[in-house]
Amino acid sequence: MFRTALRNVLAHKARLLMTVLAVMLGVAFVSGTLVFTSTISDAFQKSSEKGFTGVDVAIEPRHKEEGRPGATARLSQELLDKAAKVPGAASATGTVSGFAAIADKKGKLVGEGFDSTGSNYYPGAGGKDPRYPLKSGRAPQNAGEIALDAKTAERAGYKVGDTVRISIDGPVLSEKLTGVFTTDDGNVSAGGSLALFDTATAQQHYAKPGEFSRIDVKAAAGTSQAALKTSLTKVLPKNAEATTAKELADEQSRVIAQGMDGMRSVLLVFAGISLFVGIFIIANTFTMLVAQRTKELALLRAVGASRRQVTRSVLIEAIVVGAVAGALGLLAGIGIGAGLRSLLNSTGATIPDGPLVVSPSTIVTSLAVGVLVTKLAAWLPARRAAKIPPVAAMNSVHAVATTKSLVVRNSIGGALTAAGAALVLTATSSTMMGIGAALVLVGIFVLTPLLSRPVIAAAAPVLRLFGISGKLARQNAVRNPRRTAATASALMIGLTLITGLTVIAGSVQQAIDKMATSSLKADYVVSMASMTPLSPDVAKKLAAHPDVTAASPLRSSPARIDGEHQSLTGVDGRTIGKLTGLEFTAGSFAGLSGDKVVMDDATARSYHWKLGSSLDVTYEDGTKGRLSVSGIYKGNDLMRGVWIDKEALAPHQSQIDDRQVMIKTKGGATEATKDRLAKALGDNPAIQIQTKQDISDNISKAIGLLLNMLYGLLGMAVVVAVLGVVNTLAMSVFERQQEIGMLRAIGLDRKGIKRMVRLESLVISLFGGVMGVGLGVFFGWAAGDLIKKALSTYELVLPWGSMAVFLLLAALVGMLAALWPARRAAKLNMLAAIKAE
Template identity: 80%
Template sequence: MFRTALRNVLAHKARLLMTVLAVMLGVAFVSGTLVFTSTISDAYQKSSQKGYGHVDVAVQPHHREGGEGNPGEAPKLSQGLLDQVSKVPGAAFATGSVNGFAAIADKNGKLIGEGFSSSGANYYPGPGGKDARYPMKDGRAPHGAGEIALDAKTADRAGYKAGDTVRISVDGPVLTQKITGIFTTDDGSVSAGGSLALFDTPTAQKLYGKPGEFSQIDVKAAAGTSQTALKAGIDKVLPKDAESVTGKQLADDEAEIIARSMDGMRTSLLVFAGISLFVGIFIIANTFTMLVAQRTKELALMRAVGASRRQVTRSVLIEAFVVGAVAGVAGLVAGIGIGAGLRALINKTGSAIPDGPLVIAPSTVLVSMVVGIVVTMLAAWLPGRRAAKIPPVAAMNSVHAVATTKSLVVRNSIGGVLFALGAAVVLTASSSTMLGLGAAVVLIGVFVLTPLLSRPVIGAAAPVLRLFGMPGKLARQNAVRNPRRTAATASALMIGLTLITGLTVIAGSVQQAIDKMATQSLKADYVVSMASMTSLSPDVEKKLSAHPDVTATSPLRMSPSRVDGDFQNLTGVNGDSIGKLTKPEFTAGSFAGLSGDKAVVDDATARTHHWKPGSSFAVTFEDGKKGRLTVSGVYKGNDLMRGIMVDTKTLAPHASRLDDRQVMVKTKNGTSESVKDSLRKALGDNPAIQIQTKQDISDGISKLINVLLNMLYGLLAMAVIVAVLGVINTLAMSVFERQQEIGMLRAIGLDRKGIKRMVRLESLVISLFGGVMGIALGVFFGWAAGDLIKKGINTYELVLPWGRMGLFLLLAAVVGVLAALWPARRAAKLNMLSAIKAE
């Protein structure tokens, strides 16, 4: 039986090629994902370990939970503590670190780095007057407020050298600095395409905190002292608002964070790989069903001469094992190429990954082989079992075993139950997990019901097909002749288009909801913020309010506090002008009189605390001082505006540092490019600051949604490619099965052009059937997801992208036409006499 199975594999090389390709694509996606995520995870982890090479113990501020201390940030570390730590037995020296955001402009005024990875820090001279973390490649360390040092990679990218001047921004205002030195660093963010500017310590403290304070103290152990022993000594001198961590623990923690972040990416990519494999299962099952059907007489003869049912099933599974093993190996090799290609692609986009080797873990090899073999054998098991159950005499009398009425009734009943169950879960889902589970059950139910649905849906195309004469009529009959095969072929395309349509419907609806939210919430002409989403200096609002075209401004200033014992951010706004810049829907009260101890709150917060206008509540401000605020208004919150708002004058006395999240601006003549340019010039043409209109905000979110959508389209394209292979495979094997029929058609007058048209129309009908089903299901899932999305975006409404849905249907038609090219050509080239004699 083993030799027979191998012979059958070798005898049907061309027919099994499509199956190998389908499995190979899915396996390549899986192995490529594992190689890519393992490679970048390893690169980042090694980079982070290098970054902690100069740290044996780190002292950090410790914010105590549970009501102790002030609601604001944990206290910074003092110079006195640094001096004390450096004298602990076993400490060689201690370095004080200060860091924050620093946007650096290139010579054309554009922002260098990756925004969030554009950072600044201090140069802290240690033994010998040098900072071991940042060896100088050229020039010297910075001294004084007008000097910086720049990392070598950023300097190379921007063409800077020691002695040049550069424009930078920390929190809004532009600073012109002289580059005194170029340094090298093992900092992981720099290796990954970010930038790093170094100031001398007093300047960094002034920019990022307070004079004499540090955000972290790094201690280097003396020779012979372990990290654990040094930590124990340091713990004895630490105050209650500071804690120590070993360098090894820091590296391990960062490695764990990197691993977790990679897990999310890996899971997302593997989901799409799973979809491709799921689609591939239909093709494999279809292929083996047809191969077994073609060999029914052969298998019956084997049964007649003594082979058992188990042996027949086993021979089919052995064929599947060989096919799966070949596909697994090919998929692994292709996946390694995909992993390397993804890394190169990301590097080309500017989001550089730290240097490191391509990582091919043993688990990647094992998973690739297991996936290839197991998926193929699972898909082939049912056709093999079905073939083994056919009685030998019946099999010898009929080449094709027709499904019994009972089996179709059972199948339709199971499909109906699954569809109803899945739809009930989708319609009542309270989480995305439940929605996804219900959608999967619905898809399986529809797949089981597809043979039942194929006849009426394809039958609806009969009037159109009649226009093509006899080839059209034959194409319709061929499409519904074997409903199970048509269902399996169409279902592969249906799954891909269901996901693509559903995502498009949700994305379009979310985009409109955000547009509506921005229109409803904002009256401001412009919103000014840092490109990195870090805090703005209050000087930005002062400069804007002094501009001759500006009629009103208000910051959004966040301040941590404790409200009725719970941590809660207060939002500071200009009470006199906020009503001119925003228009939230108030359910009670208004912005009028927002000053002193008055506050307006969003409806969700009001419901949580059972507040209404006139209610008062206790508040502990950032500096620990206590007070009471009175609710003067309740408004409907959304993603652009929510929380507790008070006047900035109420917050200012309690804030350790005044930072604005953004500034809203109203101008005399509304929005225009000339006004925007004028505002930009007033802020020093700062590349780190973005000035956006409501349309800009909407376009930015739309661009992000489209980027994500295009990425998802690219990932789902794999499933569509697999579906195309399925249509080709089905048609090719259908042509082989119908050789006699095609020969007879040729003999009675149907020319080669008519044969080609018949096969193409059959392919087109099957593909459009899958497309219609996929688009209908996608719209259903998009509509069902609306209830979940409305909980976070109350302006969400279903939007049907008719243009894109028409494009998807056209895509299904193109798939059908392209998939039929080779089978149609093969059918037309059949010799009619040889075909008539074929068995």
């Protein structure tokens, strides 16, 4: 039986090619995902480990002080001196760091925004900092001097002696470049930038004189990291803690691995979708192969083969096909992994250098997926083949589905669809929604043979226009409802997901536009491109600008209100009403001064606060006081929280900085006004001046980028579905050789045969397309209730144009898939076909 199975595989190479391709694509997606994420994870982990070279123990502040809601502790010069003298310490280096945006010679921001870092050059023995070996020039020694990492200097076109424009929190500084250095810093390797100041200047920018954010201690020869940590713990104050470099590297590796897990999970979901679609194609293929070999299998039964042996022979074929497809998919996946890495680099999101990682687990997983998916899909056709009575099969009395089996199938399909729809409609979480959607898809797949007849019958009036070819195409499409269902379902799943995502994305975009329009009266919102805090000098400059009629900063300060952790947002109580369009359910912005606050309705409901409520508050500096609620507004994702006048908040803040500044201008939002404002701020590349439309467009761009990526991933499922249509039609033509020969003999020409096959393919594809678009709209509509909880302005928007494109895509799939089978059918020799058994 084993030899028989192998011969059957070799005898049907052409028929199994599409199955191999379908499995290969799914496996390639899985292996490509694993290779890609493993390669990036390994590169970042090795890069982060290099960043701890020369460090054995790091001393860092504990970030909370008792009684002070948001106080961040710092490390003193005294602690640094003590750390350098503990037994087992060779040296200690103090570090203070923060954001530093660097402009190139054309005024554009260098680096990746969040990874644009400023730090200090801390000279140790010999006046050098071993972390940053100088490539040229000297280290910064005074205010007004900086050093840049070699990659940033090269990208920006700077050389020693040039003047570099740099921004810490808004205002532009012009610094002299005194040196260029090399570094193993992981952020720089990943495309970021690093600027070094002398220690006193860095402390002025990022902390206070004599304060550090971290102290790195190097162990003396013969002292272990654990022993050094023990020695340091004895001299540490309560606001500091020691961690070995190994622990820091392990923690960074864990964080990186967690980040990769999220990406890996998303990509594997789409790989799973491709494989799920592939299962239909494989099952379809093996069903047709078994049907074509009915007499052969019956003869094996007649000469002594048991049902189990017949089943096993079909499954062996599936295992061989799966193993071949798995191996080819693994090789293709390695190429995909390398390609994804290059694609990521080409977008500017540079990742550290490193080898392509193909782990043993990736190889095993890829081969196992190929074999298991193929075996699973072939199991049902194998069982069905074994159940055919030998005598009936040899007499060509094919076993058709009984009325009972159809009733059972339809009952199961109806139950699954109803249960899934109930879960989708009552879902309170995305997990519940996902489970419900999966049940609906499976249920509809089970019901598709039942649905195919009435849906395809609806196309009869159009098909009649093509004469006898159209009539035959309709009859062929419904001749085997199960096969038509399996073929159409593959396309249906891909289009369901694509349509659903498009509906949700379009609705979310409109909700964001509506939110920005309704909640903002300001013409511009000014913030740092890196989302780091702005200097309060920016708000002062803007308020004093002749074009500006009203301005208000938004600044945050941690606090405890009635014992609950909250963030107070400081605003200008006199102008904030002119800059926002918030709707109040009680009170207003009037009188927002002193101890008065306004808050969003969700916060008020959560803590049962009402207009006039008196609240106990503990400010950032530990000072206690009382606040009174003077207004409650309808909050949204752009505007929410507890707001207080900035003058009342300022005395309690250790460092005043702004999240953003809202401004209203005389002439409204115009490019000329925007240019004048940018010039007033020194044409700083780190500062963005955005209109309401800019804010909406930025979010839209992010949604569009995500949507395009998802389209690309789901495109794999559509490609697999195309292979399924080709496969089905090719085997259908093979099965109907005698019939096609007879049609030719009685007068249907080759053009008519081609038209018949193409129309059949078109009908099946459009059936899948209509089902997919319909289900996608249903899921997009149902998801609205979940999204509304987070986005109150969400309303369903049906993208009619996109849906029409998707249906045209389904039609195109049908036409393309039919090219080869139609040509093959037209070329059949009518006499040979009529004689074929």
